[in-house]
Amino acid sequence: MTTPASGVPECSSVPVSAPGGGCPASAVASAVRLSGPEFHTEPHLVYRTMRSEHGPVVPVELPGGFPAWLVIGYRELHQVTSDGELFPRDVGLWNQWEHIPEDWPLLPMIGRPMPSIYFTAGAEHRRHAAMVGQALEEVEPFELRGDCEQLADRLIDGFCERGTADLIADFAVPLPVLVLARLVGFPDEDGTRIAGVLRDLADGGPGAQEAHLRFGEHMQRLLAARQAVPGNDVTSRMLAYPGEFTDEEYVLDLMAITAAGHLTTADWIGNSLRLMLTDDQFAVALSGGRHSVAEAMNEVLWEEGPTQILAGRWAARDTRLGGRSIRAGDMVLLGLGAANTDPHIRQHLSTTAGISGQGGNSAHLAFSHGEYRCPFPAQEIAEITARTGIEVLLDRLPDLELSVPAQELVRRQSAFLRGMTALPVRFTPVRPTGDFA
Template identity: 85%
Template sequence: MTTPASATPNRPTASTAGALGGCPMAVGAAAVPLGGPEFHTEPQVLYRAMRREHGPVVPVELPGGFPAWLVIGYRELHQVTSDGELFPRDVALWNQWERVPEDWPLLPMVGRPMPSIYFTAGAEHRRHAVMVGQALEEVEPFELRGHCEQLADRIIDGFCHRGTADLIADFAVPLPVLVLARLIGFPDADGPRIAEVLRDLADGGPGAQEAHLRFGEHMRRLLTVRRAAPGHDVTSRMLAHPGAFTDEEYVLDLMAITAAGHLTTADWIGNSLRLMLTDDQFAVALSDGRHSVAEAMNEVLWEECPTQILAGRWASRDTRLGGRDIGAGDMVLLGLGAANTDPHIRQHLTTGAGPSGPHGNSAHLAFSHGEYRCPFPAQEIAETIARTGIEVLLDRLPDLALSVPAAELVRRQSAFLRGMTALPVRFTPVRPTGDFS
């Protein structure tokens, strides 16, 4: 594929035709590299600069030199996610496939054409969504909260006697994966191994491809076990669904459920705890306010949502979006974090003192929107895990305090995911409460 010689201000010039017959978008001189420290230090400053220079739809360059459009306008993102025919989540449409190497680190995140809930479109996506949605809907809320409380207590017992902890590595990361592993049918002992795989996968580093293979192996073993001995779990309910699905489809859907719910929920917990520990407005949650926990969690979804950029959508035909000419097969990235802070709509969404309003306005796009948004049962599961975990932690360790200055806290180096690498705290040591096995 040749490199373009020039680009217009409105749209980068096209290059040679891609493998799928479309006209691939080429990176122009103004394309913003989708990486660098600004994305994980002060992303909102960077998004404001993008708006000034490019407007609501920004030409960007993914690692490896792959072009894409990043949608940072709330209205434009709502338009993309509301039109599943014009902007389907159909990776097969991408006009860059002929250039993608087998070892591209972002390949597991972007995906290949495959029969899963996350990488199918239209009727095929809906077929998977019905099966997965019904399996998740049958998770009993009281039982789920019991799992969360039991596992949170077990995790806290492992460090509560020390008087110090890293709330990311010691609590926020292990809790969601242990709960999710139990829900889909894994024994508790497998949770830490799955967490390690998902961490390698989500950060998109050199080990992402190998982690993806290990992830699939875990799910294939689980499928074999649950087919032989069904239980009261998501996997068994998926297998009992009357639709005809292959083992590959079951495995891919189980991978999607677990991967989408693990690190995002861990970051929701970590970002909420950071807010409570550093912002006076939410500090009451540390001492006497369970209601403040919910407010802090909602604030995080507006200001620091765990999924900052979501890949992706692909234009099914040439179109216009936010004053840009989008070509058939162009990748369209959902800038969820940027759209939530779009100044053109925030004044209409906020009321009262706080950025999210006193009544917990939930018009944010943290879970995306439209046909391909995070399924509602999955959102409820994530919220229950995060809120219950935080409440148990504050009940057990009510005098939590940061053990380093807030300015020294470090974000994960990712443009796509926003979370803490560590959250060191101190507290009065307490005795473990017991064995929760």
């Protein structure tokens, strides 16, 4: 996974150079490549090895050979996310732009400077966050739960008579996007098409660029429809917000809301179901223990959070972090999954709260932290969607069990995202509850 740690910078180890021809600060001989099966089979082992060999801030190499720093220390990550001036989410600061090809697969994930809530910093970010936050805050939790129950029942009706299902493809992936489609104002029939676009986008593969274009086209059509006929939805509330925003800004913010909420919530559902199906500690949830559902979901945020690595932050000036010299414009990746397993914070939690970092403790960094964290209304929407969906599923199919050995379950091949590619189960067939069209 890593080359021998010599401690001597070697520009040849990363096939790019710094602006002006200098050696990138993170292009060290022992840089860890953010690829390979270990990241989706044994991520905790990968992070332990990183911590042992590099400490809390790790020099890494992105696909294509581009250098970055991965922050895996809880305290160091807290420091980065708490200082939006020193480490802003300002992609325009990146000192590698002159080397980035137009077809780089990670480009849709990293982004380019653009006027959206996700790719702006400082006052401009706060302007977008105020509009989006207010639109999301007005989502009524009771109505949201009702929508989640109805959509979950509709999905379960599609496979409940078979006695078998893939809970990822048949349930965990479509549910959040159907819920989000309703929230932002799409008709239900558009939800599955958008889900396919978002999967291609999040995987960062060859189709990511084309998926990004299709995603934007969907949002442009939605915006035009709501400008013509407003409704009771997030898009209409954004349009009604007092302030000057262009159509491009509305579209980009809608893309950010939907993309950030879809696959992460789907993986939260899938990872929670996998835990309940494979870990005796949470098996009571399968027999209707609703409190145990919440505990399993919180355990997942600590141990197998959907977002393992978040891109990113960029250093506004030369600085020091975790004993490393960070150069102005260096990319700083947030190792959320690794930070949550940092033994220093786990030991502190254990000695001060009598826990090991799970249970009801929510000091995890699964939603990031600081000015650019996932907005609290969005966190609530994700939690209601995931928990309601799981509870409806377990109420309808109480005897769920895996139909393959647990060791055969496969994770998505990504260092950035943690989720299942499939979760095959069997159960006693039941009748559909009704027509939810």
